[in-house]
Amino acid sequence: MVDATNAAEFSRVDVAAITKTFKLQDRIFFFMTLASAALVVLMLLAILVVLVIDAIPTFQTYGLSFLWGTVWSAPTEKFGAVPAVMGTLISSLIAMLIAVPLSFGIAIFLTELCPGSLRRPIGTAIELLAGVPSIIYGIVGLFVLVPLMQLYILPFLIATVGQVPVIGYLFQPPAPGVGLLTASLVLAIMILPFITAITRDVFLTVPPMLRESAYGMGMTTWEVARNILIPYTRRGLVGGVMLGLGRALGETMAVTFVVGSVTRLQASIISPSTTISAQIANTFGEADGLQLSSLIALGLLLFILSFCVLALAKWMIGRSDTL
Amino acid sequence: MEDTIRQNIMSRRYGRNRLMMTLSVAAAALGMFFLAVILGTLLFHGVSSLSIDVFTMSIPAEGSRGGLLNAIYGSFLLTFFAILIAAPIGILAGTYLVEYANGSKLAEAAKFINDILLSAPSIIIGVFVYGAVVVPMHGNSAIAGIIALALIALPVVNRTTQDMLLLVPNALREATAALGAPRWKAMTHVIYRSAWTGILTGILLAVARISGETAPLLFTAGYSKFMNGGFTGPIATLPVAINTLAADPGEDLKRLAWAGALIITVAILAINIVARLMGGRRQ
Amino acid sequence: MNLIRKFAVGAAAAALSITLAGASFAADITGAGSSFINPVLSKWAEGYKAATSNTVNYQSVGSGAGIKQLLAKTVVFGATDKPMSDGDLEKNGLAQFPMISGGIVVTYNIDGVKPGELVFDGETLSGIFLGKITKWDDAALKKLNPDVKLPSTPISVVYRADGSGTTFNFTNYLSKVSPEWKEKVGSDTAVQWPVGFGAKGSEGVSTTVAQTAGSISYVEYSYVVANKMGFSKMKNAAGKIVEPKLDTFAAAASNADWKGAKNFNVMITNQAGDNTWPIAASTWVVLYKQPTDKALNQGALDFFKWAYEKGQKDATTLNYVAVPEAVAKVVMESWNKDFAAK
Numbered sequence: 010m011v012d013a014t015n016a017a018e019f020s021r022v023d024v025a026a027i028t029k030t031f032k033l034q035d036r037i038f039f040f041m042t043l044a045s046a047a048l049v050v051l052m053l054l055a056i057l058v059v060l061v062i063d064a065i066p067t068f069q070t071y072g073l074s075f076l077w078g079t080v081w082s083a084p085t086e087k088f089g090a091v092p093a094v095m096g097t098l099i100s101s102l103i104a105m106l107i108a109v110p111l112s113f114g115i116a117i118f119l120t121e122l123c124p125g126s127l128r129r130p131i132g133t134a135i136e137l138l139a140g141v142p143s144i145i146y147g148i149v150g151l152f153v154l155v156p157l158m159q160l161y162i163l164p165f166l167i168a169t170v171g172q173v174p175v176i177g178y179l180f181q182p183p184a185p186g187v188g189l190l191t192a193s194l195v196l197a198i199m200i201l202p203f204i205t206a207i208t209r210d211v212f213l214t215v216p217p218m219l220r221e222s223a224y225g226m227g228m229t230t231w232e233v234a235r236n237i238l239i240p241y242t243r244r245g246l247v248g249g250v251m252l253g254l255g256r257a258l259g260e261t262m263a264v265t266f267v268v269g270s271v272t273r274l275q276a277s278i279i280s281p282s283t284t285i286s287a288q289i290a291n292t293f294g295e296a297d298g299l300q301l302s303s304l305i306a307l308g309l310l311l312f313i314l315s316f317c318v319l320a321l322a323k324w325m326i327g328r329s330d331t332l
Numbered sequence: 333m334e335d336t337i338r339q340n341i342m343s344r345r346y347g348r349n350r351l352m353m354t355l356s357v358a359a360a361a362l363g364m365f366f367l368a369v370i371l372g373t374l375l376f377h378g379v380s381s382l383s384i385d386v387f388t389m390s391i392p393a394e395g396s397r398g399g400l401l402n403a404i405y406g407s408f409l410l411t412f413f414a415i416l417i418a419a420p421i422g423i424l425a426g427t428y429l430v431e432y433a434n435g436s437k438l439a440e441a442a443k444f445i446n447d448i449l450l451s452a453p454s455i456i457i458g459v460f461v462y463g464a465v466v467v468p469m470h471g472n473s474a475i476a477g478i479i480a481l482a483l484i485a486l487p488v489v490n491r492t493t494q495d496m497l498l499l500v501p502n503a504l505r506e507a508t509a510a511l512g513a514p515r516w517k518a519m520t521h522v523i524y525r526s527a528w529t530g531i532l533t534g535i536l537l538a539v540a541r542i543s544g545e546t547a548p549l550l551f552t553a554g555y556s557k558f559m560n561g562g563f564t565g566p567i568a569t570l571p572v573a574i575n576t577l578a579a580d581p582g583e584d585l586k587r588l589a590w591a592g593a594l595i596i597t598v599a600i601l602a603i604n605i606v607a608r609l610m611g612g613r614r615q
Numbered sequence: 616m617n618l619i620r621k622f623a624v625g626a627a628a629a630a631l632s633i634t635l636a637g638a639s640f641a642a643d644i645t646g647a648g649s650s651f652i653n654p655v656l657s658k659w660a661e662g663y664k665a666a667t668s669n670t671v672n673y674q675s676v677g678s679g680a681g682i683k684q685l686l687a688k689t690v691v692f693g694a695t696d697k698p699m700s701d702g703d704l705e706k707n708g709l710a711q712f713p714m715i716s717g718g719i720v721v722t723y724n725i726d727g728v729k730p731g732e733l734v735f736d737g738e739t740l741s742g743i744f745l746g747k748i749t750k751w752d753d754a755a756l757k758k759l760n761p762d763v764k765l766p767s768t769p770i771s772v773v774y775r776a777d778g779s780g781t782t783f784n785f786t787n788y789l790s791k792v793s794p795e796w797k798e799k800v801g802s803d804t805a806v807q808w809p810v811g812f813g814a815k816g817s818e819g820v821s822t823t824v825a826q827t828a829g830s831i832s833y834v835e836y837s838y839v840v841a842n843k844m845g846f847s848k849m850k851n852a853a854g855k856i857v858e859p860k861l862d863t864f865a866a867a868a869s870n871a872d873w874k875g876a877k878n879f880n881v882m883i884t885n886q887a888g889d890n891t892w893p894i895a896a897s898t899w900v901v902l903y904k905q906p907t908d909k910a911l912n913q914g915a916l917d918f919f920k921w922a923y924e925k926g927q928k929d930a931t932t933l934n935y936v937a938v939p940e941a942v943a944k945v946v947m948e949s950w951n952k953d954f955a956a957k
Contacts, residue, residue, distance in 0.1 A: 037516075084806050112359075118357055131360065134364060140600055141544075141601075142546070145370065147575075148593060183771055185823075187812070232349065252451070259451075260453075269813070304459075315453055319447070554674075
């Protein structure tokens, strides 16, 4: 504070010089932060650029027909995207069909039914499940789920659903345990905690007043969930589901262990198959030339696919903490 | 007559409710069951494979004694340096987006791009680093692995920093402006300090995330059975070691894979729990 | 601020010490390739490290990937079960020499059938892998195995998904015994398999067969022993039924005229002789004649010299046939000619 006792001292301090130093320091800090933010954007562009450049030889060879080519065969140097893309899409779709209802169920349980004391532990347990590395899902899937599938579940499916006309085509042997269905199951368990957490958070944003009034009117818990919670949070829910889908599309390690590595296009979803990420993980190490370029082209497709899904999700969910 | 109709409707409603609620509880039970199966399998196979060798010897050839020392070391090395690079940049980037450019179209675009990077499939990051680093360097290296992991951690730290800084009340910012100090000092001394717990939580979560990543390391850091202290040349990490050893027919090597799986899962769960305790009141 | 400063100093100190520690490690001699030779090469690397403290870092990624890495100069040597052609060696300035021979076995996982019980011959094997024989109780299999109780389980064919010299040798054998196979599929490190699904590496194949009931595949003998899996006897070219053992492998290798062949390029599948194992293979090591890093190259040659001279016991314990002494001498003499001065 400047007063009569130190006024003389204070006048010796060069205010202009101090201000100039401060401005310089501020400017440096400003540029550091700006550069960092710009770096993030640059990284994404760099990734796109590198992917596109390395994928060009593939499109030079096949043109756009790479996108609907149904043969992927390294020995004969013929590459088409369809087997891998179909595998990714089908496994993600089935995983979502399983995970989304389960997640909603768990979220409803956590927000409406769960006794208060259990809420935190169970919620934490679900979130811990989300933290388990994907390779763990892969090896547990390989050593626990695959034998179960091969010895009990798949033969059962072949004998029952496999005999039904039309749908039966999807459930034909060979069924050695690894395959699209097994991969879908592992994926479902993987994205379950992810979607549950988002759904629960979104349900918690519903104003208590709305809930209380609904209960007060005599609605059952299920009716509250169906008619209040879900419609109110519809956008957030869809956004959360899309995020889960984005996660499922790109998942590698959990899927690679249990999907087999067959690039033949086939109708049966219980037979060994492949997905984009599994194909890359399995064959990237020894691929070169056209095969390498085709793998990177697949990677580019995956990147674009997950970009679209994520962009859609963001548009629906807005900017909330739960992302 | 009306009474019967009303009773029918009521019982139908209650019946449906009971069904749905049972399903809901069943779903939660199923979720707990999956967690139990995963942790149970890990513990069952992993605990029996733990021994002092696992922490003192490197990965062996089939039939010899060995452990996971070089993989554990590799994981530490890569995670440490990846965070060393990603954390400062992430914090600074988040700072720019919230403190300096908040609300501008450019900032919104940058935040969006950050979130894209955040959710990008990690194997694509690996493919990118392969083309950008491994090929020019003519081989796998710890450097390539560090860059790949840093690219995955960066958006996480950036995002958490943004979220934390947004929670700091504007009144605090105005107060620091009145202090007369340079803005950056105000930032670091006051604003960072109040958001610090949250930012640290974000860094811990990033650590947990990249410690468990396998796909981006497969063709960048590669794999090795030996201790490699340097930054060039292939280096083993726990996740990649698990991946390679799990596929081996030999029983001892498979056991090592389970031991590694247990170690990494316990480590990551511990970090997550610590982060959660720190983040605490948020939920 | 004090906390941040302390943290920064701590981090810098840690980083510095880690870097310094790293600088003290010498460069590895890196190699990649065939999973066929992996068990014995890894054992050699261990023994070599104990004897000389030099590290030989070998990655078993498959013959195809190994040569690719060698051509990209990301490793010092490659190991392949498919010998490189004279033209390829010439074009890239490479030299190759044989390290070991061994046997490829047909492995199976059939309920109730013990290891070593089943007998196959060229015809039945090609029938199974062509997809013409689809169940284990097929008449052709029953004829070869009258005393074995074969269930009616479907046959699951498992093959190597990656580029593999083992695949090359197995399909080489199938091409020799089945003109239909030769025409339809041919022989290479990776082929278009008519039926079945793939697993990565010999390790992956062994694990998959062990987990899949009714499966059949082909793999190096050492992997079968390590995983206690089913393996079959074979009817060889002379019509005799032989077991996969060191002496039948050695019989197959004994017919090879290593010295006479240019670049040591000799295939030992389907050889003559009563006691010969029909699906035998060798692994070659490939190096640059004029490498960029002469010291590392020399280091690799020193390792292989050690393996020739001291590695016999390791090889035999793991059921591989070491290269005969006379041949090793010829190989080492050729090094003086092929590789730059020591």
